[in-house]
Amino acid sequence: MQIITGDETGLLKLIDLEKKEVVRKFGEQGKEFKIIQILNLKISDISFFLVLREESLVLLDNELNEITQISIDASPLKAFCDSNHDIYIIYTNRKINHVKYDQEQNIFLQQVNINSNDFLPLTNCKDKYVTSAAISDDQALLLVTYFGAPPSIFNLKLKKLQWQSRNVKNDELDLQVKMHDYDGLFLDDYSVGVITTHLTLRIYSILEQRSQPVAEHSLKHSKTKIKLIRAYNEKYYMINERGEILIYKKDFKFERMIKGTFGAVRDVAFNKEYIYTVSIDRFLRVYHNENVRIPLSINLSQRLQAINFYCAEYKDIEIEKKQEKIWTIQNGKEAKARFAGMRRHTIKLPYLDKMFQNHKLNKQKKEQQKLKQEEEQMEIKQEYDEEDQQPKFRSIENKKISKQQQKKKILGLKKQKLLDNKPNRKMK
Template sequence: MQIITGDETGLLKLIDLEKKDVIKKYGEQGKEFKVIQILTLQISDISFFLVLREQSLVLLDNELNEITQINIDSSPLKGFCDSNHDIYIIYGNRKINHIKYDQDQNIFLQQKTLNSNDFLPLNNCKDKYVTSAAISSDYSLLLITYFGAPPSIFNLKLKQLQWQSRNVKNDELDLQVKMHDYDGLFLDDYSVGVITTHKTLRIYNILQQKSQPIAEHSLKHSKTKVTLIRAYNQKYYMINERGEILIYQNDFKFERMIKGTFGAVRDVTFNKDYIYTVSIDRFLRVYHTENVRIPLAINLSQRLTAVNFYCSEYKEIEIEKQQEKIWTIQNGREAKARFAGMRRHTIKLSYLDKMFENHKLNKLKKEQQKLKQEQQSIEIKQEYDEVDYQSKFKTIENKKIKKQKQKQKILGLKKSKLLVNKPNRKIK
């Protein structure tokens, strides 16, 4: 399996996970080439890479050869691409640009701003800016969260503001903290979830205009602020500033936490039972959703900002042929990857089932050993208690016998003294 990553210097690297090596590179180093996001664009059932950089939008083929590019404004925040080759770029200054890709001419058409008069209530405010953006499944609604303003939804087709929440009590008054939402996503067609600076997840109803949250879920299991939220396989994955991955069930019940990253995670992607993360500690890491171990970690020498798969066709072919080779730690030892630069000794297993079978067998063996140890300890305690009780009983009996003998001796002495000192009384 192959994966592509982007970093702060502007380099794109194509990595083979089996060889754990960089196959090909693309890009130049510089601040203006910083990689923000890596998207996929499908043209006639073939996947291409759409790279959003600091000042340009680049289209690459599967071998990282440049097809076309277009200059954009600096400091983009996020980008989205639908099946009709409509590309939307969101900026931190509350601006949305629309770019259309022409498949016949292989060029990007001129970009247009989608902001209408209804969507500009925040332009006069200097301290309010966009923190995150999420798009609905049909690519028609855009959820935007702000610093200093409530979250809102923009309709991309109608080009107007469709929904905006109301300020929650104590957000700006009693706590004296401005509203700051880090990330959000569409839970379904009728509700959205937003992560706040108070380590809570607020759920809003889209059908109610200027609505307050329907429910709030505390993220108390995270000691620091949660900055990213992703949904995958009916579970929610939340990542905090430390790089810890918190897994919540569909009803937002806490399931478990995955540790292993030293520093903030910049991007996350999923594939079957695996989680792929890139972080500022320069490591590409692979996690398993149901296992504590870190199967793979590769140091790529630069601070990573984006990650994506090579292409969907290659993934399907490789999974069918090789059944997705994975990596586990030798002798079942857990990988501790909290610090950068740690060396790991890994071995390859050819099938996924073998790993889980060995894992289950190890669990059963450990449980059996625990039961045996408990039984042996119980038997030893019983024997010790019996011996101890017998010895104590014997000592008590001996003491009683000694006391009785002493009493008999004392009584015998008293009787003998009485007989000796008995007065001779004669009756006159």
Template sequence: MQIITGDETGLLKLIDLDKKEVIKKYGEQGKEFKIIQILTIKIADICFFLVLREQSLLLLDNELNEITQIAIDSSPLKGFCNSNHDIYVIYANRKINHIKYDEDQNIFFEQETINSKDFLPLTNCKDKYVTSAAISNDQQLLLVTYFGAPPSIFNLQQKKLQWQSRNVKNDELDLQVKMHDYDGLFLDDYSVGVITTHQTLRIYNILEQKSQPLSEHSLKQSKTKIKLIRVYNEKYYMINERGEILIYQKDFKFERMIKGTFGAVRDIAFNKEYIYTVSIDRFLRVYHIENVRIPLSINLSQRLQAINFHCAEYKDIEIEKKQEKIWTIQNGKEAKARFAGMRRHTIKLPYLDKMFENHKLNKQKKEQQKLKQEEQSIEIKQEYDEDDQQPKFKNIENRKIQKLKQKKKILGLKKQKLLVNKPNRNMK
């Protein structure tokens, strides 16, 4: 599996998780090249990378080769792209740019700033800025949260403000901490959820004009402020400043917490049973949703900002399906194979019976040869034992007799030496 990441210096890295190595790099180091987000866009049934940087918007192919780019204003916050190749870039200063991509000419059209007054409801407020943005499933509504102002929803097709919430009573009276919404998302077609600085999740109903929150859910399980919220498999994943991942069920009941990151998590991605995160501690980490341990962590030397999966070309997949692959037999079992994109249990080839018969015959021949070799070796051993059995025993007895004789000789010599060296007791 391959993953693409972007960091603060402006480098894009394509990583092979199996080898734990960086396969390819793209980009130049510099503040103006800081990567903010990595999106995917389909052009003629082929996936491409759409990279949002500090002062430019890039379109790259599957091998990280540059196709085209366009200069944008500095400090973009987030970007979205729909199926019609309409690209929306949201800035912290409450501005939205609309950019269109032309497939035939491979260029971006000139960006258009949406200057509607409905998109700038807080123009006169200098201390209010955008903190996050989220798009609906049908890619028609845009949820924007602010620092010091209630969240708002804009209709991208009609280019006007569609919904705005009312301030909660205590928000304006709190002098220590201004009203601050960190992140939000669309729960369904009729409601949105917003995370506040008070460690609460507020749920609003879109159908009610200028509505107050329908309900609030406390997030006290996190000791620090929660900055990100994501949805996957009917569960809510919330990430705080420490990099801890808090998992909540569909009814917002706390399930458990995943630790392991030293520093804030900048981006997160999901695939089957695994969670992929990049953080400012320079590590790409892979978590298992159910297991506590971290299966994989890779140090990429720079503070990471964005993550996305490596997109494969659909044409190559179709070619692989059409290739005919013959089955092989190893150790009497069917080897894994595919034929014309069909399932294994539906494949019936005419020459399979012959292959099985030949395989059985080969097995029988090998077994017969082994039996013959064993019989011959046994006969040779018996003949050798019958002929040479007596001389073998004689040799063994002769060796024993020789050893005894040597021992007696040695003992006799020792006695003689003692008698020779024995002093005469009568002599004084």
């Protein structure tokens, strides 16, 4: 399996997880080339990579060759792309740009700034900025959270504000901290969830148009602030500042915590039973949902920002050689399935499964070795104790014998005195 990552220096790296090495690189190092996000763009059933950088938006093919790019304003926060090739770029200064990709000419059309009064209700606020953004499943609604302002939902098709929450009571007074929402997501078509600075998850109902939260869930299991929330396979994954992954069930009951990252996690990807994370400690890590240990970790030398799967399009051919299926790309090149340039739903990780089994076997062996060592130590202790206690027991017995002898002597002396004084007295 292969994964593509982006770092702060502006380099894109294609990593083969089976070989644990970098296969291909793209990009130049520099602040203006800092990679923020990696998206997938499908054109006529062929996948392309859409890379959001600090000052540009780049379209790459499967081999990481540049097709086209467009210059954008600095400090973008996030980008979204729908099926109609409409790209929305969200900035921290409460601005949203709309970019259209022309499939026939292979160019980005001129970007348009959506700056209507309805779409940007915070134009006169200097200390309020965007912290996160999330798009709905139908790619029509955009949830935006702010620092110092309540979360809002915008309609991308109508290009106007659709819903906005109100400040919850004491939000701006509690601990003298302004209202701060770190991240949010669409729970379903009718509700959204927002993580606050008070370690709570607030749920708002869009259908009823309520501005106050419908429910609140405490996230007390995390000792630090939670910065990311993701939904996958009917579970919610929340990541805090320490890089710990907290797993919650669908009803927001705490299930377990996964540790192992030193520093903040910048991006997360999911595939079946595995979780892929990139963080500022320069490591790409693979976690298993049921295993505490980390099956795989690779040091990539730079602070990582983004991650995505290498989704080259393959077709299955009904040919088998040595129990291995052969896959082909549309342009005629062939590659074996073990190089895993497949779609997400066909990706297989046999080597990770083997590693997971090996971890279980190693764990059992270590437990058995510990039990043997404990038994040997117990036997040694018993022998030592017996040898050490023998002289103690002897001394105690000698003391008892000496005491009895002394008692007998005392009794004998008393009897003799009585006989001397009263010789006619009968003694028992």
